[in-house]
Amino acid sequence: MERIQQWFQDYPLLQSIIKYVAIVVFVLLCIQFIRRFLKRNIENVSVRYKSQKGIEVLGYFVLAFVTILYFTGSIKDFTITLGLLSAGLAFTLQELILSIAGSVYIFIVKVYGPGDRIEINGIRGDVIDVDSIYTTMMEIGQWVESDNYTGRIVKLSNAFVFKGPVYNYSKDFPFIWDEFNLPIRYGSDIELAKSIIIEIATNILSEYTQASREQWTEVVSKYYIEDAMVEPTLAITLTDNWVKFNLRYIVDYKKRRFTKHLLHDAIRKQIEATNGKVVLASTTIELIKIPEIKIDNSNTTKQ
Structure with missing residues (x-):
């Protein structure tokens, strides 16, 4: 035990990293515990799905807050670091940030949700999941006639809600x-x-x-x-x-x-059953008159 304590004193950075990993594991275990608790105790599928997704998003925010606060050490440093980090992330992770913003927009405005049939970015399908980055759809159409499933599962970035129209077949008026x-x-x-x-x-x-x-x-x-x-x-x-x-x-x-x-x-x-009173039509070609062909043999010479 004394050797371990001495070892930690000799390597303070390693001790800090181990503490941070322990905190992250604890937060993740709490999230999983709450998700399983909600899954067991909520019967309504829609409410259960939304509550689990809410806990998942909240857990991400908690992890981000704990990470920045842990390595900065104070609220003052936290705000400065957060500003610098935001500027850097905004430049390097534009598409990812736009996808996360799209998920928040989808959740707040209720553009669509699991179970809705939508068309977005030229892809039609039934929404089967919406997470913080992607919308997952069961595709319909394409080489299959009418509104039947193709069997392909499509993952689409949530950023597309800002880039074009979203056609919803089921929201408000199904x-x-x-x-x-x-x-x-x-x-x-x-x-x-x-x-x-x-x-x-x-x-x-x-x-x-x-x-x-x-x-x-x-x-x-x-x-x-x-x-x-x-x-x-x-x-x-x-x-x-x-x-x-x-x-x-x-x-x-x-x-x-x-x-x-x-x-x-x-x-x-x-x-x-109308016995010919009503008849379905089909494409037909009617010849009105065949033109007469006359051949003049008066100028031919007999051999």
Whole structure:
């Protein structure tokens, strides 16, 4: 024991470093203990996630404060050192600081959170984690049609919230408008076709229409925006080849593909049941008249 004490007296810097490491380990253990305690005792997934992230960020600030205060030795020196350190970090770690500032901005302004579907920097996906530097997303789209997962997990710097628009599919209004076109052949019963499409759309989309109407009322009261029609609408356009029916409707942002499948399948069955009164059109080519070809043989010489 005396040798150890003598050794520490001979190497005071090493003693200081060991004390600092012990303090850091103690703080980290406290953070882990609190995180596990919250994980065991909070049932709500969202609240548990946010509380754990809050403790993690608070722990980083405590470690930074303890580190600077430990090596400066006084509050006065601490403020001077902090100023010099901030200037140096601002120059050398611009991207990192911007990412940390982005995480604070995301948390305070609530730009998005875990569970939201967003598009940022040209990447679409569901947010599965937001830490102090990165936003982690489960990617959708790309080579996969519609809004299906690709299986790739994307990590994106939080600094991108300052560099471009952030499209949020689910914040405040978790519904989106979608549409598709149906070509109906000329000569079909247009009124019957209209009634079939509107009736099917109204029945299939009734749940979304009711829920979105309530949500849209809150959006109108919160933002400067005009009221909008959330019921299915049908617009007809006459083209050179067919009557184009454009169905526009509102749907849950996570069920766009499946809902479109239900609409297409139900409309197809009802049109087939009309026994030819309503016919879906397709691209065709019609030859009106074949030009006559005349050959003059009067100038030919008989051999």
